[in-house]
Amino acid sequence: MTDRALVVVRPGMLTTVQDLGRPGYAHLGVPRSGALDPPAAALVNRLAGNGPDAAVLETTLDGCALRPRSTVTVAVGGAPCPVTVGGRPAAWGAPVVVPAGELLEVGAVSAGVRGYVAVRGGIAVEPVLGSRATDLLSGLGPAPLAEGTVLPLGRPAGAPARVDTAPQPGPPAELVLRVAPGPRADWFTARGRDDLTARAYRVSPASNRIGLRTEGPALERAREGELPSEGMVLGAVQVPPDGRPVVFLADHPTTGGYPVIAVVHPPDLPAAAQAPPGTPVRFVPVGRH
Amino acid sequence: MRALPVGQEALLIEVDSAEEAGALHTALLRRRAEGTLTVREIVPAARTVLLDGLPDPARWIPELTALEGEPPAPSTCSPVELPVRYDGPDLAAVAAHWGVSEREVVRIHAGTEFTVAFCGFAPGFGYLTGLPARYDVPRRATPRTAVPPGAVALAGPYTGVYPRTSPGGWQLIGATDAVLWDHTRDPAALLSPGTRVRFVPVEGP
Numbered sequence: 001m002t003d004r005a006l007v008v009v010r011p012g013m014l015t016t017v018q019d020l021g022r023p024g025y026a027h028l029g030v031p032r033s034g035a036l037d038p039p040a041a042a043l044v045n046r047l048a049g050n051g052p053d054a055a056v057l058e059t060t061l062d063g064c065a066l067r068p069r070s071t072v073t074v075a076v077g078g079a080p081c082p083v084t085v086g087g088r089p090a091a092w093g094a095p096v097v098v099p100a101g102e103l104l105e106v107g108a109v110s111a112g113v114r115g116y117v118a119v120r121g122g123i124a125v126e127p128v129l130g131s132r133a134t135d136l137l138s139g140l141g142p143a144p145l146a147e148g149t150v151l152p153l154g155r156p157a158g159a160p161a162r163v164d165t166a167p168q169p170g171p172p173a174e175l176v177l178r179v180a181p182g183p184r185a186d187w188f189t190a191r192g193r194d195d196l197t198a199r200a201y202r203v204s205p206a207s208n209r210i211g212l213r214t215e216g217p218a219l220e221r222a223r224e225g226e227l228p229s230e231g232m233v234l235g236a237v238q239v240p241p242d243g244r245p246v247v248f249l250a251d252h253p254t255t256g257g258y259p260v261i262a263v264v265h266p267p268d269l270p271a272a273a274q275a276p277p278g279t280p281v282r283f284v285p286v287g288r289h
Numbered sequence: 290m291r292a293l294p295v296g297q298e299a300l301l302i303e304v305d306s307a308e309e310a311g312a313l314h315t316a317l318l319r320r321r322a323e324g325t326l327t328v329r330e331i332v333p334a335a336r337t338v339l340l341d342g343l344p345d346p347a348r349w350i351p352e353l354t355a356l357e358g359e360p361p362a363p364s365t366c367s368p369v370e371l372p373v374r375y376d377g378p379d380l381a382a383v384a385a386h387w388g389v390s391e392r393e394v395v396r397i398h399a400g401t402e403f404t405v406a407f408c409g410f411a412p413g414f415g416y417l418t419g420l421p422a423r424y425d426v427p428r429r430a431t432p433r434t435a436v437p438p439g440a441v442a443l444a445g446p447y448t449g450v451y452p453r454t455s456p457g458g459w460q461l462i463g464a465t466d467a468v469l470w471d472h473t474r475d476p477a478a479l480l481s482p483g484t485r486v487r488f489v490p491v492e493g494p
Contacts, residue, residue, distance in 0.1 A: 026330040028478045029408040128472045138412050139453070140472065183293035183301045193430065212374050229409055229416070231332035232340025233299045255409030263296030 003069040004153040006119065007101060010065035011145040016115075016134035017123050022051030023127055026254040032234065033135035034250050036116055036209060036273030040078035043168060044118035047075035047095050049156060055132040058147070061276075063106035064145060066117070068099040070101045072153065077168055079112025081272055083118075093168055102248040112171030112274040122155035131193040136209050137251040152274040175203065175265045177247065178286045182237060184227065184259035192220035196237070196245060197285045198260060204244070205277035209251040211238075212272045214281055218243025219261065226257040235264035237283070245283075247272055292350045295339070300346040302338045302353060307406045307418050307446075312358025313338050314482060319359065333407040333482050335416070361404075361483050368402060368485035371450065373441050375399075375490055377461035379429070383443060387424045394462065395490055397424070403448055403486040408478070413452035413470030415480035422446065432458030441467045442486065447486075450480075463488075 008015075018041060019035020035041035035058055045054050057064065063081055073095050076083050083090045086102040098104045106117055125132050125142045134141040146149075185193055201216035219239055232238070236248045238258045247264055249272065264272070265286065275281070290313075293301045304310050314333040317340070320326035329342025341458030343349060375395040384391045403419035420443075428444045433456065436442070440451045449459060452469035465488075469479050480486065 023329055023342070025412075026332045026339075027482055028412055029410060029414050030412045129477065140412060180294070180296050183295050193371060228335030228337075229407070230301060230334040230337040230343065231330075232341070233295050233341050235296060253409065254332060255407070259293070263299075265297065 005069045006066045006151045008145045008149040009067050012059050012062045012064040015064045015145040015213040016058050016061040017055050017142050018058040018133050020053050021133050022131035029254050031135050031137050036250055037270040039270055041116045044116045048118035048120045050122050057117040061191045062108045065105045067096050067103050068248040072098050075118045076106055078114050078116040081108035081109045081115055082107035095188050113276050114273050117228040121154040121156045124152045135251050171274040172271050175279050175281045177268045177283050179262035179264055179283045182260035182262045185261050186224050187259035188261055189220045189222045197283045201281040203275045203277050203279040212247040214244050229255040229257050232256045233268055236260045237262040292354050294346050299341040315361050316356050316359040318412050336342050337433045368487045369488050370489050371465045372491045373465050373488045375463040377463045379460035380462045383460050383462055399488050399490050403484050405480045405484040411452055413478040417448040426460050428458040460491040
């Protein structure tokens with residue numbers, strides 16, 4: 001068969017199409033979305049011979065299984081996991097050829113949370129506002145993968161990857177997030193602000209693509225109530241009424257009324273996407289001199 | 290006006306009113322169009338404008354806080370007209386809050402020219418201002434789990450139209466068949482910040 005498409009045999013608990021997202025539309029209420037671990041998505045694209053803007057699959061904890069209708073080159077990266085092709089072990093973090101009709105099985109992660117699967121040519125679902133990303137907050141982009149979903153593939157462009165394997169950072173045993181003071185830090189008492197960086201937090205199982213939720217001591221507020229809605233950024237540490245900080249990830253709402261006590265240094269956010277529930281979280285202050 | 294750094298790539302400029310936020314938004318858009326301000330997102334809100342994707346935000350504070358707000362460019366195009374059936378389940382409650390008859394609520398609402406102050410909550414959901422402050426209404430004590438698309442609703446100083454089915458706590462006064470959001474259309478959003486809007490009563494359904 002010459003049909004360039006993948007058939008989803010096992011979708012996993014949550015597998016979505018992701019790319020660089022759709023920045024530039026926040027003023028219309030459109031979240032940026034896109035891969036939660038952009039360096040991992042970029043790496044699998046490079047390994048598969050794609051440009052950085054090709055759409056990939058983002059898996060959650062238990063991988064997925066796919067059957068290509070034509071022979072394709074794929075690369076699996078992000079959270080480490082076993083990879084098999086037609087039942088035989090295949091490489092993780094390297095280009096792999098999957099013959100037409102064979103089953104690519106991306107297994108459960110041994111560490112981390114999100115795996116990335118790039119296919120040469122990219123996932124070619126119809127873009128929405130310039131992006132193929134699934135946005136779970138607003139429902140833009142393709143629905144999460146389901147059994148039987150057929151994903152069209154794009155035409156391969158550019159030269160195939162020169163690297164055979166590439167090093168990828170291991171998921172962190174402790175999530176260290178450097179934070180700058182947020183625009184509403186003054187809505188918290190000195191004790192509340194100190195608690196954020198001095199006390200122990202853990203990743204909550206309620207975390208998702210919208211935000212990394214935490215469990216730990218409630219941060220003490222200096223004033224009650226909500227703000228008039230204001231614009232929110234990626235990495236904002238928003239504190240809802242329960243007092244536990246939430247770190248905004250790619251599908252975060254564009255505006256919100258809960259105070260932002262701090263903002264995470266953007267290079268630290270990919271690690272947040274790979275921290276499973278229970279991981280200790282430490283917020284480390286920077287830029288407060 | 291004051292500017293609050295938001296991490297290393299964003300600045301939140303705070304003003305005293307929705308009108309000032311709108312005027313500042315207009316001025317910032319003009320700066321961006323002229324090429325004297327490079328920023329990924331300019332997000333107006335109730336009393337703020339967020340500049341996101343702004344390298345070295347602290348450097349911009351003196352210049353941007355000195356910026357004169359501008360009224361929106363005089364537009365030759367007429368307001369967007371949204372046909373509305375004023376038959377929402379909270380029409381009576383709103384009439385009670387306003388201390389007028391339901392018929393009078395319709396007359397006042399449909400007689401007002403609104404402006405989209407900002408968007409948020411969902412793609413294409415605009416927060417429309419225009420009603421005098423005495424017509425502010427509270428949110429419902431218990432939000433609805435599903436508000437249908439096209440529902441015309443009030444909360445606080447705002448009027449909004451739900452682009453798609455979603456949970457919501459606003460007071461529903463009517464419904465429109467206008468499509469607020471269609472990503473296959475250009476522009477996808479019928480309403481964007483600065484758009485003027487009029488609601489036109491129609492008999493339903």
